Amino acid sequence: MSAGPVIPDYGSPSACVANNSTFCVDWFTAHWSNLFWPALVQHIELTVIAVVAGFVIAFLMAVLAHFQGWFAMPASALSSFLYTVPPLALFQLLVPVTGFSVLTVEIALIAYSLYLLFTTILTGLREVPEDAVRAARGMGLTRRQILFKVELPMSLPSLISGLRVTTVMTIGTVAIAAYVIDSGLGSLILKALQSPFNTQFIGAGALAVILALTADGLLVLAGRLLTPWARSRKAA
């Protein structure tokens, strides 16, 4: 080993990369499979876990608040308080407890999602016309049947709008999670700032925007498919 290490030839960058031009398509496509695609998948995973878990919790809170009116105030106060904490601060507060882990990130993301989801689900439930609920009760439906057969379907538009805003917001917040875990598109953005490189920065940023728009579009589509009566009413 006295001769010292063998240093492989790492070659040189293309002119575009060497000059750190705005966007080098060649580099982007060359690193799609080992850099951008894995980061995109991680970003989607982090987002889906947060939105699904947040939705389940917010849904339970909203149903509870709908049945037990007293619960609405504290639930709303708590979730809106969590919503106002700056993301970076919340991540840093959680790190000593749960470490530099996915758990830290998910706790924060779920905390952020609660307010919008809880509010939109509860508003949806409360704005179901009184007549519809009374008619259902008159037909002998139980409280639970009324919830699942009448109130929930009728509050779907509000619920979907809540999911849309929350999903788009979460996709943005996941980018900040790179301060805690080396994962997702935020990690590429952070590293491209640390060692300035426009192509990686712009590529990862654009992917995050495209991901948010796509998710939003898919939820709009899902909302349409789930509420066929709304379409037939419009057509009529």
Place this chain on the structure above:
Amino acid sequence: MRGLRRTPAAVSPAPVPAANAAPATGRRPLRRPPARRSSRVLAICAALVSVAALSGCGAVSETAGKPTVVIGAKEFTEQWTIGELYKQALTHAGYNVELKSNIGSTTVIDGALTSGQIDLYPEYTGVILQVLARSRTVPHSAAATYRAAKAYEETRGLTMLDPTPFQNRDAIAVKPAFAKKYGLKTISDLKKAGHVVFAEYPDNMEGALGYRDMVKSYGLHNTEVKTLNIGLQYSALDHGQVDAADVFTTDPQLARGGYTLLDDTKGYYGFQNVAPVVRKGVQEKQGPEFARTLNRVDALLTDQAVREMNRAVDTVRLAPSEVAARFLKANDIS
């Protein structure tokens, strides 16, 4: 939200006046009190959520009875590559390894180490004395710096493996035009340049290698400082936002040229070899081959090798994992 201010009565059935008692119990069509039911639904969903959360957190896998070793790396190029080198060499030697890269600054990653979130990370000997031990003075040789750093870490339930041949020291860089204009050769020459704006990274303001001591020991009185994260000093110099910057000698952005280093005539910036800082107990758990593997990698890290790998990541823009893999392969480690 105004929507939430409504009284509960707004949704309760008209015939039953909502008393202050639990409104649910006054309704007939219900077969079971809803409070109980919702608590059961709550329990089910709490279980669901925890399953979802757990599935998202890479559960620590323990194959072959040895716990996973978690390696940390700080927030700049050289660390990303060294972290990958450690990870890949250990993986190749049959250990279970996880790499948490880009964790943060010295103080942040040291907290992660002492709290057991990571098991080891590569650190610079001088930085340990300055940032963590807060020494007022620095030793006068690389070996003495390593010994002092190791002795300090030993007091905190940590230990250090062998140091690398290479050093990544601090230096003061200016633009050549600026140096020419005022005839700057050494750091103390900056006195000739009037009001000087310095770029310094946040970790290095205080302490024995820090900005405040540096301006004091060189007698630079007419200075101002801007804290900038590692890696951003060069564009600040290029755009004239700062006149001088604390830079790292192995930084490829420096090797690219276009900067003049000022002589550190007082030897202010000490010595900065790298060595893995490991939590005590990790080596016992992993066996003697563990330290040998890391020492083999570190022995290969000469100035030239590290500069070239930094260039591969920072200039050629290859992924640190790829750069590390090719280096290890060229040297028969994987």
